[in-house]
Amino acid sequence: MSHAAPAHKRILLKLSGEALMGDDSFGINRATIVRMVEEIAEVTRLGVQVAVVIGGGNIFRGVAGGSVGMDRATADYMGMLATVMNALALADAMDKQGLVARVMSAIAIEQVVEPYVRPKALQYLEEGKVVVFAAGTGNPFFTTDTAAALRGAEIGAELVLKATKVDGVYTADPQKDPSATRYTKLSFDEAMSRNLGIMDATAFALCRDQKLPVKVFSIIKHGALKRVVMGEDEGTLVYA
Template sequence: MPDAQPAHKRILLKLSGEALMGDDAFGINRSTIVRMVQEVAEVVHMGVQVAVVIGGGNIFRGVAGGAVGMDRATADYMGMLATVMNALALADAMNKQGLIARVMSAIAIEQVVEPYVRPKALQYLEEGKVVIFAAGTGNPFFTTDTAAALRGAEIGAELVLKATKVDGVYSADPKKDPSATRYNQLSFDQAMNQNLGIMDATAFALCRDQKLPIKVFSIFKNGALKRVVMGEDEGTLVYA
């Protein structure tokens, strides 16, 4: 029998910086990032085009104390630089695993990474390269969730994957309420009415307006990413 084909051909994976920490207080846990890259490599080898937006909280957390009282825009630009550091680490791990990764930054640091140019990003994806979008949207006051929604819409992603430590969206905090149940799927309106906080309001509204579905799943479950792209029952789907 022929191998099953992926249900999704182009995805945007949103990784928080905290996902790279493993059990560390801040920074990058090498074994954690290598395991994540192996998950990504598995779906890339199936022919899925993968773009990634990554946060910077794991690195910024280490300097957060000094940012108290800082101008918000300045702090946000520092956070953008943290995402560039994470993107470089992720690309390095991917290249060592046999993938070809390209980092594209929303702010100009051309000696380090290339600037974000949409046609070039699409070309890379069609060539089978992994594109890592760094520096958020390039603007303060916008989160990397919003960057994920924006870049997902720009590249024509079929699905935005919100990778978390929890295997979906629950009716309550499963750590505090053992009776909490996981939703298999939710409409955008249901998620907003229940104030589930899946993404920040700007990102969520952009996905809803563009009819870009979101899948919330655990990046720490072995094989979860593959099950998501195959269309299996993994995580929670939020749809228009």
């Protein structure tokens, strides 16, 4: 399969902030982020254009206790800033691996990162740069899952990859139920009727309406990202 052409030419990778923690309780585990970047680099060498939307839960978790009782919009803006911190860390790790990364933020912090401008993002992707989208959609009350669906649709991604710690969607929690089996594929309607909680409802509806398939896979599993891009049986495909 290594000599075959990739099944997908442009992907949107949704990384949770928690995925960057490794075994730490919060923050960024350097070894974890370096390993993830190595997997992304391997995919870009196949000629695949990669954009990333990153969450901020790992940073925000460290201050979450103090946010209890806080206005929801204020807390959400704090979360957006956490995603910018993660995006900068990810881009730095990419640069050290020889990738050219560009961070684009949905909220203006121009001394730190450039603002999100769709034509510029498309230009970067065509040039082979990895684009990291930070600050979610730029609006409170919307998750980074929704940002991934939105940016994926805007840039014409062929697939949204939701990276998790589990290698797909299962009939039950595989850690609690050894008999649980992995779905190879599901329609959006099936996933919603079974209440599988793959993404939040807004993100899910957007992907369904735009006929943008979602692949749920494990970012911890070595080589899984490449196998997904090559069209192999990895993770769970959710399709319209």
